[in-house]
Amino acid sequence: MRFNSQTSCDGVSEQLFTLGEIPGVLWTPEGAVGTRPLILMGHGGGQHKKAPGIVFRAHRFVVERGFAVVAVDVPGHGDRPTDEEYHRIATENQARVEAGEELAPLIAGFQALVARQTVPEWRAVLDAVQQLEHVGVGPVGYWGVSLGCGLGVPFVAAEPRVRAAVLGLGGALASAEAAGRITVPVEFLMQWDDERVPRAQGLALFDALGSAEKTLHANPGGHGEIPAFELDSTLRFFARHLI
Amino acid sequence: MRFNSQTSCDGVSEQLFTLGEIPGVLWTPEGAVGTRPLILMGHGGGQHKKAPGIVFRAHRFVVERGFAVVAVDVPGHGDRPTDEEYHRIATENQARVEAGEELAPLIAGFQALVARQTVPEWRAVLDAVQQLEHVGVGPVGYWGVSLGCGLGVPFVAAEPRVRAAVLGLGGALASAEAAGRITVPVEFLMQWDDERVPRAQGLALFDALGSAEKTLHANPGGHGEIPAFELDSTLRFFARHLI
Numbered sequence: 001m002r003f004n005s006q007t008s009c010d011g012v013s014e015q016l017f018t019l020g021e022i023p024g025v026l027w028t029p030e031g032a033v034g035t036r037p038l039i040l041m042g043h044g045g046g047q048h049k050k051a052p053g054i055v056f057r058a059h060r061f062v063v064e065r066g067f068a069v070v071a072v073d074v075p076g077h078g079d080r081p082t083d084e085e086y087h088r089i090a091t092e093n094q095a096r097v098e099a100g101e102e103l104a105p106l107i108a109g110f111q112a113l114v115a116r117q118t119v120p121e122w123r124a125v126l127d128a129v130q131q132l133e134h135v136g137v138g139p140v141g142y143w144g145v146s147l148g149c150g151l152g153v154p155f156v157a158a159e160p161r162v163r164a165a166v167l168g169l170g171g172a173l174a175s176a177e178a179a180g181r182i183t184v185p186v187e188f189l190m191q192w193d194d195e196r197v198p199r200a201q202g203l204a205l206f207d208a209l210g211s212a213e214k215t216l217h218a219n220p221g222g223h224g225e226i227p228a229f230e231l232d233s234t235l236r237f238f239a240r241h242l243i
Numbered sequence: 244m245r246f247n248s249q250t251s252c253d254g255v256s257e258q259l260f261t262l263g264e265i266p267g268v269l270w271t272p273e274g275a276v277g278t279r280p281l282i283l284m285g286h287g288g289g290q291h292k293k294a295p296g297i298v299f300r301a302h303r304f305v306v307e308r309g310f311a312v313v314a315v316d317v318p319g320h321g322d323r324p325t326d327e328e329y330h331r332i333a334t335e336n337q338a339r340v341e342a343g344e345e346l347a348p349l350i351a352g353f354q355a356l357v358a359r360q361t362v363p364e365w366r367a368v369l370d371a372v373q374q375l376e377h378v379g380v381g382p383v384g385y386w387g388v389s390l391g392c393g394l395g396v397p398f399v400a401a402e403p404r405v406r407a408a409v410l411g412l413g414g415a416l417a418s419a420e421a422a423g424r425i426t427v428p429v430e431f432l433m434q435w436d437d438e439r440v441p442r443a444q445g446l447a448l449f450d451a452l453g454s455a456e457k458t459l460h461a462n463p464g465g466h467g468e469i470p471a472f473e474l475d476s477t478l479r480f481f482a483r484h485l486i
Binding site for chain 1: 433435446449450455456457458459460461462463470472475476479483
């Protein structure tokens with residue numbers, strides 16, 4: 001793990017790092033000492049580790065709860081080189097949609113493929129970040145919607161360090177099987193008028209989650225229109241399970 | 244409006260009253276002076292104005308937010324005399340269920356019938372309680388699940404003083420039409436394994452709500468098993484919209 005820069009803003013320390021080929025960013029309270037809960041955040045499709053929504057949420061997690069937050073670029077996103085195989089599949093899928101195929105199963109298949117790479121990458125990131133003195137081996141949470149849900153479900157299912165997860169804007173096609181192996185508390189976000197994930201698919205993914213404690217929060221609006229008050233709920237959810 | 248008793252416990256003043264033939268109870272902060280938000284709570288079927296769940300929620304609304312809370316016995320419940328017509332219909336419905344008819348449409352029809360009486364009753368209760376100096380004409384919220392939802396949906400649709408409502412454990416059969424006329428923010432509670440309200444019926448009622456801001460909170464478990472953390476969410480929801 002190599003640190004490339006460190007800056008501070010409004011009480012939040014931001015460290016850019018690379019772990020092997022993975023570019024990442026770690027946010028912690030300025031001057032943080034000792035172990036704290038760590039949230040791994042997965043970004044959406046076409047976004048990256050420092051997408052505005054990721055940065056905004058990370059700052060609130062750090063400032064209001066003293067958490068550490070880590071995010072990395074998914075293959076083919078942000079500061080990572082174009083992945084030729086993924087690029088080829090994405091281009092093919094685009095052509096298939098234009099030829100009249102349904103989008104959801106294509107997205108599902110693609111996310112399952114990428115997850116085979118990101119699950120071990122994210123586990124390695126946890127290993128590395130938890131060795132830092134100002135993070136330590138505390139409880140871990142996962143936050144990710146849309147692509148961050150498609151990749152997050154198999155990650156949360158595979159990683160016993162994750163004790164609570166916020167997931168959503170994803171459907172059962174991609175990850176119902178892995179969802180059934182999740183047993184930690186989950187807050188699941190759905191957009192009632194999601195133009196990308198059919199309502200029945202979202203409900204089926206919530207239904208498939210194996211967790212005894214799982215809460216579905218559904219709100220009106222399209223894929224990108226999660227209301228602001230859900231972030232307050234997310235903060236309380238993680239505080240309830242990680243502190 | 245006639246007050247029959249006043250007691251205090253843990254900072255909460257409890258006043259029993261009758262308004263015409265309606266027995267009711269009003270909870271306010273001990274020594275309360277001046278106008279405050281008022282929550283009308285509808286109880287469940289077979290329960291009454293002082294059912295343990297109602298009292299527990301009322302105390303938290305009063306102690307943590309300074310709200311006033313009012314609850315009354317629904318016809319045929321609590322301190323009200325047996326209503327012969329309702330009793331006859333309930334007995335007939337029981338026989339029809341035993342003969343193999345579906346329960347949900349029978350409940351829906353019965354609740355619609357009772358609502359024709361309770362909507363004007365509850366409006367009269369609001370009129371009377373808001374004349375009290377320690378309640379006043381502040382913002383009004385409604386809380387009710389199960390029977391309290393079946394009666395609450397037409398009430399919230401009809402009563403412009405209600406600015407926010409927590410509803411749930413109800414289905415579209417009873418009240419989809421009235422739900423479409425509701426425009427205030429709604430937090431809607433569903434139990435994912437509800438043995439009395441089919442899942443599709445609950446989702447359809449949420450869908451039918453006309454509100455631009457509505458949030459579905461669905462949790463695993465049966466009809467009576469809403470998790471405790473939802474009350475925290477309810478408190479924040481009312482605080483957001485009534486304070």
